[in-house]
Amino acid sequence: MTIWNDELDAVWINEMIHQANVLGKRSNSGFKKEAWATALSKLNAVPDSAFTMLQLKSRNTTIKERFSLLWRMANASGMGWERSRALVVCVSTTWDAFLVGKSKDMARWKNKPFPLYDVCEVLYKGTLAKGTHAQSSTSMTTTVSVDDAEIEDVERGLPSDHSDDDGNNISTCDTASSKRPCPDSDSPPRHVRRSAASMMAKKLKAQSESISKELAMFATALQGNSDNSGSTDVEAALDILQDEFDSTLDENEMLKAIDVLATEVKAKVFMRLRGTLRAAWLHRQIVMD
Numbered sequence: 001m002t003i004w005n006d007e008l009d010a011v012w013i014n015e016m017i018h019q020a021n022v023l024g025k026r027s028n029s030g031f032k033k034e035a036w037a038t039a040l041s042k043l044n045a046v047p048d049s050a051f052t053m054l055q056l057k058s059r060n061t062t063i064k065e066r067f068s069l070l071w072r073m074a075n076a077s078g079m080g081w082e083r084s085r086a087l088v089v090c091v092s093t094t095w096d097a098f099l100v101g102k103s104k105d106m107a108r109w110k111n112k113p114f115p116l117y118d119v120c121e122v123l124y125k126g127t128l129a130k131g132t133h134a135q136s137s138t139s140m141t142t143t144v145s146v147d148d149a150e151i152e153d154v155e156r157g158l159p160s161d162h163s164d165d166d167g168n169n170i171s172t173c174d175t176a177s178s179k180r181p182c183p184d185s186d187s188p189p190r191h192v193r194r195s196a197a198s199m200m201a202k203k204l205k206a207q208s209e210s211i212s213k214e215l216a217m218f219a220t221a222l223q224g225n226s227d228n229s230g231s232t233d234v235e236a237a238l239d240i241l242q243d244e245f246d247s248t249l250d251e252n253e254m255l256k257a258i259d260v261l262a263t264e265v266k267a268k269v270f271m272r273l274r275g276t277l278r279a280a281w282l283h284r285q286i287v288m289d
Contacts, residue, residue, distance in 0.1 A: 010116065012040070017122050019032075086118075
């Protein structure tokens with residue numbers, strides 16, 4: 001039995017990059033069967049190699065999970081990735097501080113290189129959360145970079161040493177919070193013209209409220225679709241079935257597998273499993289069915 005190593009992994013990963021990124025052989029839940037077949041052919045062209053499709057897909061799952069873990073570590077606060085040594089490194093923190101509360105899987109990668117990081121980044125980009133500190137999209141807020149206090153001050157009137165529409169100076173009263181125009185007891189209050197900043201602030205505030213309402217409606221729509229989660233699980237499971245098992249199961253087995261995954265509970269179990277365990281479970285269900 002051939003043992004996996006970085007050189008063998010580089011063969012099929014580079015071929016997958018060509019198939020997916022150059023030839024467009026990428027599907028919604030992974031790669032198309034033509035891409036898998038070509039990658040397996042290239043892999044088994046290496047002397048003394050005799051891998052099966054199931055082994056290759058299981059290896060893909062393992063490598064993707066490994067890269068995902070290292071990617072999260074490298075993009076965590078205070079951490080980084082040193083390409084020359086292919087290592088996760090501390091930039092503005094320490095390993096002891098970073099590993100507090102972290103899993104043992106992360107601790108294993110302290111000072112341990114992963115030479116496949118760069119090619120994995122090319123192959124799996126777009127399938128991981130983006131950004132240095134990725135956040136969930138379930139909670140959305142919109143802010144406008146205009147301070148409420150500034151808006152309030154602008155609407156009260158102009159600062160000191162400014163004039164009214166007739167060119168007369170308006171005196172101001174200094175307080176702890178702001179400068180306000182002092183009313184003249186001998187004359188009626190003067191109308192102070194709104195500044196351009198005041199008008200812009202009001203427009204930005206209105207835009208913010210409009211966007212917030214739209215996002216609230218969008219969130220409500222998403223919650224309304226939660227009742228269809230069962231059918232979504234079944235659809236996703238069937239997509240994976242066709243992508244990962246089309247080349248390993250015959251037509252009769254595929255039809256039986258479809259019957260199995262048409263059940264919501266079994267579709268959820270199938271989605272939660274990974275690699276060889278997923279394949280073994282599916283084969284067992286087909287035989288039992």
